[in-house]
Amino acid sequence: MMKLQYIVITSFNALRMNMMRSLLTILGIVIGIAAVTLVMSVSEGARDLIIGRFQDVGSRTIAIEPGREPQGPTDFVEIFTDSLKDRELMAILDKGNVPTLEFAYPQVVVPGAVSFEGETFRGTNIGSSYLIQEIFDLKIEEGAFFDESDISQRAHVAVIGSNVRQELFGFSDSIGKTIKIKDRSFKIIGVLEKKGNVLFLNADDLIIVPYSTAQEYLLGVNHYNGIIGRAVSEEVLDETVFNITATLRELHNITDPVKDDFHVNTQEGAAETVGTITGVLAALLSSVAAISLVVGGIGIMNIMLVSVTERTKEIGLRKAVGATNKDLLTQFLMEAVGLTVAGGVIGIFVGTTLSFILSVVLSRTLNLDWPFSFPINAAALGFFVSAAVGLVFGLYPARKAARKSPIEALRYE
């Protein structure tokens, strides 16, 4: 048996002699691997970007929303159910039910704009609690946040984000001024520090009023759009979610989880969902890209068959001077694998470069902090897949070479 080192050198020399042909042959593999690398790298970037946003709100945060967990587009309608009210909030705040819940507060969303002396601003109006500061890590720049007594007295007070202040008041003072939401007046008692995006929401566009005030005077409802809470530690997060779920099911007499009229989200769970979605997308796109690998592989097989026929005399000679069938099989298999691996390496390089360019372009144009990292998984996968393509599609031509009769081969003109 010939030493592998010399088989590799022999194969490499054969490929080098047909440089142009070799390069054209591997084009299909290059495109296929580049596409797979690009798709995997970009979807990894997208996932990291989204998961990074979830991490903004802290890993202990728990969101309880009305309606069962959306399984499909039609389920989103259920968000408008009124299954979460004061009774539910009280039940989960009961330490006997959920001992590991640090705090929880309700939240309602108020559609519409705010105005001040003719100036209007479309921000995000929410009815919430002072506890929102804990979750979104909001800091007061001027004035103060409203407190428990403001909530219980349904005070007409508001805390606004820095953009709201800028848009409505410019450089003049805003504390103590009265803004209007849905024709009701609210006195500004606090302005938030500039914060930027938190979980796809611009914190600087927030107008926060006590949830009780919003319910009674702005919306005329007695349910919540959600309850936000926090577990005392990360370790008890799952336990907390479990206890909240159990408490609410008991309260609503639900025995079949399919009939849940609420769902409990955590950052981890949401990240998992995003991870699954991007993973499925990446797999789908990769498999489309992988078709070009099959096409490329057939191209390799074709050119190897041509090469075996062209070099019939060489095969005969090698057999005459002592090459075994296995030697020739290995030699031609190495040539095919050499071709596809070269294609794979070039493809990984091209795909990585494109992915880098794309991350720069996306960051610039969409003003996102699109992360780029060398797609090590895609590179490893691309390398092994290209080698496997060479083995699979090189086997038939290599067997053909190995099985040639030496006298027929030597006689070949």
Place this chain on the structure above:
Amino acid sequence: MSPLIDIRNITKTYTDSLVPTHALKGATFAIESGEFIAIMGPSGSGKSTLLHILSFLDRQSTGTYRFNAKSIDEYTDDDLAYIRNKKMGFVFQSFNLLPRATVYDNVRLPLLYSNIPEKEWRQRAEEAIDAVGLAHRMRHDSSALSGGEKQRAAIARAIVCSPDVIFADEPTGNLDSKSGQVVMEIIQNLNKDGKTIILITHETYTAEYAERIIKMFDGAVESDKKVAKRRTNTKAFFK
């Protein structure tokens, strides 16, 4: 001592395209180690088929072939490859050098498939190239050589593994008479060094370098005679 090569009633029938062709119809002879045999005969006489069987490139249909007293049927294909590499050297009419490879690389080729230690490769290849007088052409591309030089490179390749037998299939067939003479003298010198030579030719002139001529006709041995007046080394090459 048993002969190096001993064939009895060897036949070879090709059954390609439904019509059986009887290339060999029963050949019997023995070749002692160190002999220089020429196999002659018109085309279609079965001399090439005979050479292929003798050199393990093909197997006979019937009859027995003993190489070193062991029947060919006892060898596996890998054994045959090993013996071809270790004990046999090949010289072809059309040289069969690897194109776009140097003389050195061509001569080294059998060593790649041998179990000879790698550290001896260079020395063996250089000695073989030197023995055929091509030392000055060692690093030249094989396609840049003249016909005579190509055949000398092929001889160097045939002897690089120090074989016992050298099979030469019309080695002068593609050469001018001067180059042919040089090649035949090299082959004759290899025989003097103790190598068994089995030469196929249809030229009486070339065959007379041998000590014994086996004439084939229509798939059978027609005659098997010692050469009365053997052609001697004219030292044309080594002058």
